[in-house]
Amino acid sequence: MAHEETDGYSPSQVEEKWQRLWEERGTNTHTRDELENAEDTFYNLMMFPYPSAEGLHVGNIYAFTGADVHGRYQRLTGKTVFEPIGFDAFGIHSENFALKQGVHPMDLIPSNVRNFTRQLRRVGGMFDWRHTVDTTDASYYKWTQWIFLQLFDAGLAERKEAPVNWCPSCMTVLANEQVIAGACERCETAVEQRRIAQWFFKITEYTQRLLENLEQIDWSDSTRKAQSNWIGRSEGAALRFPILGAEGNATDGTIDVFTTRPDTIFGATYMVLAPEHPLVDQVTDDGYAAPVFAYREEAARQDMVARKIEDKTKTGVFTGGHCLNPATGEAIPIWIADYVLMEYGTGAIMAVPGHDERDFEFATEFDLPIVRVVAGSDDDADTPLAEAYSGEGRLVNSGDFDGLPAKPDGLRAITSWLSEKGLGEPQVNYRLHDWCISRQRYWGPPIPVIYCETCGPVGVPEEDLPVVLPRVEDFKPDDSGISPLARVEEWYKTVCPQCGADARRETDVSDTFLDSGWYFLRYPSTDFDDRAFDHDITSRWLPVDTYIGGNEHAVLHLMYARFLTMVLHDLGKFDFEEPFTVFRAHGLITHDGAKMSKSKGNVVVPDPIIAEFGADTFRLYLMFLGPFEEGGDYREGGIQGPFGFLHRLWDTVQNASDDPADADVERKVHQTIKQVTEQIPDLGYNTSVAAMMECLNTIRAGGRTASRSEIEPLVVMVAPFAPHIAEELWERLGNTGSIFDGGHWPSFDEAKTVADTIKVAVQVNGKVRGTIEVAVGTPEADVVASARADENVARHVEDKTERRVIYVEGRLVNFVVS
């Protein structure tokens, strides 16, 4: 049922009319010429959606509307706003869906894109449909491949065999980021370990810059913090422990470890190697070989699965070998255990059970010695440890270093002592690892590399791009670890671009995060088919002014986009190195307290709501529901508020007079303009809407008729939230052209926001006992005098001694009595 004829305001009629006019007039789109010559530009970006078969849900609309309000506001202030949208349509989501439904992704994606486009138009987003992007279109992925080649030529793409996470259900390699607690993030199947030759981008060469730049960019704190944690810088030392021979004699070999606590080296009572550590063979004594190799095999099989799950009791095996603890001069046993991970540090640790929780647990399990080397304030050297102590304290049982404060001084002293002996040096370590971009899948852009027996891997020459993804009916991955494209001989057989010999194409495709890692560079340049991005247009429009998106992409997408931008900057493609000047994370819309998901059956579909109330009401409602950066729980019913508000606004404009504005009403209008103007740029949407409602209530109080000059500013302020009705009312107020053209955002006069008189609260001992009204500018003494004269105040003050009077101008008087 649609609320059509109410009061003459028909949302569907108004919205159809303006969506049609926007399209006919090109209100929201820019020509190439306009982009090339625009002044006062504002690039308003939001995260482009993955076009699922289900269509947009309320969570998507929430995010896009919040970003659209921001863009429309910027435009109303007179800026030239570029607000593009596109489709992130490659990847495992589409491929899995296609496999399940038996529809080829090449057929599925276009129909999903059409549906998304329809929905996005219907909600009234200010999207530039002339500059849209679809990552699966060869005209886009041609340039994704070109980006790969830029890194390849710069030596930043490297092919190496590496242990990778293998999902036996999805039959593909997963990035570490896609592994949640040892399981595939998509299907929750336990992940195995495999070794495959793959392409990596050397993001680790940019670690320090990615970290340092975080200080300079205006991003949500939570997002910056997440990035910084992900990079995971830790300061410590690289130490070398000499390996002892069978008779306890010194050998040439050392076990290298990374530790953040070199100050605790006197407490290192054993060593642990990761099971796959290359030195395992060398240090293992013959008598221990059988259990050691059995353990190693077991670990390899279950590797990423059980290894990263907490609360698992520690397991491990003694190798029979020993190292020298260079600090104590004692021989200490070498173990292998799966709690030490090959991919972090050196894959080996010095175990200090007294002061590391994990080592303590392991030592307790296997009866290894636990030595205290740090004493807290209440302890001495001999107090036994009931658990690992990692707090502050002074060194004990540490030879000449006893008594030094453990962390700052002892750490420095011991590190330089070891350094002088040639046994170590300070080192910084990072958690971040190189970005594996190979996917043994079908639905992605082929990696543009050709393997030649004599020339090795050769990049596809730029003039041969794109390497088109062929239509393959059987694209189901199998567990051979090889991409479905490896079954298409006529596709992969080719000749070497360098020597002309028979050669073979790379049959892996690239990670979806590569598609989405540069799309914002493409948008303004989609008019060019001979370059990824035009230099002049890029310089004019980028970096992005505001990027709004979900915090679920805080680490991966945003990190990769920053990395690619830095690389392209270093290659001289443009002169900025951070792509997003401002990033704001929007909150999450939940329903019945949980994230919307198909499996939980709590997805809210926007289309019927829009059909009933209109896009304007729906947008207003979503923005009014709570703070945009915090999100909120979707609930039915509340939509009546915004719906009624738009009806009253409509009604007020229809009946508006040409009378001069009322002074009190005008003050309210100026106060509202001030408040909304201050709050909208900070995404304070819910309070802005509340202020506008309050303003309309004042304008209509007692059923009075508004004057045009009172109501017109309100129509403009509503426009970012409810653009269709705003256009219509703007026109009905006698204006021509779009409300969004010409910078019509109202300005306020500070002087007109204040009244002649103000209300002052009167407190006695901090409790409010009355309020008085005084003229603005009344001297303090007079205000205090009238406060004292208030009947109720006088009752509380009499018979008491006045100790102090606090006066806060324009706010309150507080009598302190006793």
Add this chain to the structure above:
RNA sequence: GCCGGGGUGGCGAAAUGGUAAACGCAGGGGACUUAAAAUCCCCCGGGCUUCGGCCCUUGUGGGUUCAAAUCCCACCCCCGGCACCA
């Protein structure tokens, strides 16, 4: 365990040191109407009241201040993310 965000009426929330609960939903009463919708007005945290007011109330317990939802200390609970990172 670590990092981030929260905890305020029946509900979504507002207030970031100065009159707690703005704005809205739901609920109750009234005006207009043949009727309904829409619109407008009034009430709406709890308790007491001689109807003037008084007392209590922002997860819990302490503290700072003339004054605390807001700042400090300790703790409890909820949501999101990361997690054997040495």
